[in-house]
Amino acid sequence: MMYHLRQALLAMRANFTATFSTLTTMTITLLVLGAVLLLTLNVNRTLEQLEAQVEVAAFLKDDANIPALLGQVKLYQGVHDARLVSREQVLAEMTRDYPYARDAAALAGNPFPNTLRMRVERVQDSRRIANIVQALPGVATVEYGANYVDPAVKTLNAIRTAGYGLVALLLLGTLFNILNAVRVAMFARRNEIGVMRLLGATPAFIRMPHLIEGVLVGLIAAVVSVSVLAASYLELAKRVAQLVPVFPIVTDLNTIAPILVGIALLSIVIGLLGSLFATSRYLRELE
Amino acid sequence: MIDFNHVTLEYPVTRTLALEDLTMQVARGEFIYLVGHSGAGKSSFMNLVLKRALPTRGEVRIAGEPLSRYRGRRTPLLRRRIGTVFQDNLLLHHLNAYDNVAFSLRVIGVPQREWPQRVTTALRTVGLEHKKQALPLQLSLGEQQRVAIARAIVSNPPLLLADEPTGNLDHENSREVLKILQNVNLRGTTVVVATHARELVETFRHRTLTLRKGRLVRDDPDGGYSL
Known part of the structure; x- marks a missing residue:
């Protein structure tokens, strides 16, 4: 496993531009996803309060x-x-x-x-x-209260839908970015992969460093984005609570933590899936 | 060890007929030469044995098992039983001689504690035990080819395929490589050498198969180069 980890780190360093670009895209996507999810959480809370009052x-x-x-x-x-x-x-x-x-x-x-x-x-x-x-x-x-209920519901739903749409597009873009980065990394190792195949390496052995690379990229993006999200959201929530005390902003960590953990897991899964698709396809092309 | 039964190979994209109705056997422990002009079908023969290509017609059997049994994930199991040496030695240039040879063991999952003894033995067989720390670019072409042979034999495969192993080498190094391949054969490994090198085939005589335009035109048990 140490060999595969070392190979993954070497591949990431050798293809720094592609790796950095993937990492950046992934981090931005996760930040937007996190922002949309936290916004939705607050929209839902606001809707609940509206419902209780209307x-x-x-x-x-x-x-x-x-x-x-x-x-x-x-x-x-x-x-x-x-x-x-x-x-x-x-x-x-x-x-x-x-x-x-x-x-x-x-x-x-x-x-x-x-x-x-x-x-x-x-x-x-x-x-x-x-x-x-x-x-x-x-x-x-x-x-x-048609004057305020209808527009409020429409606006909040539109924000939520647009947010999910944006996130879906960004996730797709991130997946393609990882596919591309892993493909570049595999192409850079083509001689080594050719030798491995001649020596009798299994596909799992050949793809392992690249799967680790995908997971590592996902993990780094998760750590960066979740840290930034948590810090900036809590700061923002504090200010909103001070400025608009009636707004029911969610500050409960037990409610926010599952969202942040979900984002981190999603990031790792996307990294892994992207690498799986890329390596499978590359090896299939070699057959 | 190798059994070709009416084998035809046509490459699908170019529609090139690489081998045509080839029937031949290589017995366990044999040393044979495969000779012929460029495009005669020597490399196609190697590709079939390594399952880098599949026969269009006929059947190929390796160690008694048809090639079709090594489907998908079983292909690596076939290749682990075959050592390969090519004209371009395919050494990994960022690894020293020892690590290049050990790479073969790593790939097939041999425990790391066994590496030193097995790698050292393989390097000793090719006379390069003293150069195990050298990077490929610090070695001569002949020495690089010997490291490639060490890598091919370190896993003790029953079959060794050498495709133009002396193609890039001078006379002296070519003879040295041939001697090593003969020594490997004397230990029981079946060796198939595809070559253009008339002088070597004439000097180190073994059974020689001559291919011409994909067909077997001569099978001489006493050896000798005649195209």
Whole structure:
């Protein structure tokens, strides 16, 4: 094994440019992947918080059959909870936020309707449920915060999807980079490989230094990227928590650590896979 | 040891007929020459024995086993039973003579503790025990070829193939290499030498097979060079 390790290190040194280029691409890819994953983690946390807060409010007509409506909406799929807020309770809430509301009500009467407030299980269901409830008899209008819920969900999902797309492309690029680097290394050793084959070396023996090379590149890229990611994310999280305390940024190490470990393992697996493909193909061409 | 039965070899890309209906046997422990002009089929014969090419028709058997039995991952097992020496000695220039010979043992997985004794014996056989630390470029062409022979015999293969082993050597070194190959043969190894060197074939007489345009035209048990 020491022989193979030494050969791998010699190959990496002899083809420094190709190795360095692979290492750089791989590190950048892992950094972007890590950033996307950590962003997704925070997006999911934000969505969860949004979901916990978003309510669909149905403003009822005076002649609405309130008990029947309440019973009906509770049966809808996606409705987590539904409750009636009477017009008096609405006025009290409004007076708490806007003290002049009571004076206005004293002059012109309570303008607020009885309201059904529904909590949804997923924020994406808000529009669907609002449309269904809107069509019910006795419902005047429905409000579900469309102005901010829809764009927020769309934006967060778009960021997440674009991030995954970018990472997929970068991973593919990294794989090709490793294929190329290992191929260059094998070509540089072609005389030695030719002699090995004549002497009866097995394919496993011939490819071993290159598999080690792939794993080493993956390992180095993993160490660099995970270190940079961890340090910069924790620093960023600290600053965000100070600047925007309401933003639910994840700082729990038990939640972040599995992502970082996953990135490191992925890096090593990609290094190994790239080398496996490259060596198999090169040896097949020699047959 | 080697059994060719109506073997034809046509290279697929160039459609060159390298060997045509070749039937011959080499017995265990024999020393034979394979002679012929360039393109006569000597190297193609070697390629078939080493399974670097497969016959288009006919059957090749090595040590009683058909070549087809050495498929895929078994090909290295065949090559471990055959020592090879080429005109270009194929030494690794970053390794000294000792390491070049030991490389053969490393490749086939011989335990490292056995290397010193086996490598030293092989280098002694070719008369280069005193130059084991020398890099190939510090050796003469004749000495390099002798190191290549040591590498070929260190694993004690039952068969040794030498393709133009004296092609790059002067008269004196050529004779030296031939003597070494004869000594290897005297220890029981079957030796096949493909050569152009008329003088050597005439001097060190052994069974001689003559190829012409891929066909066996002469099989002379007493030797002698006649194209």
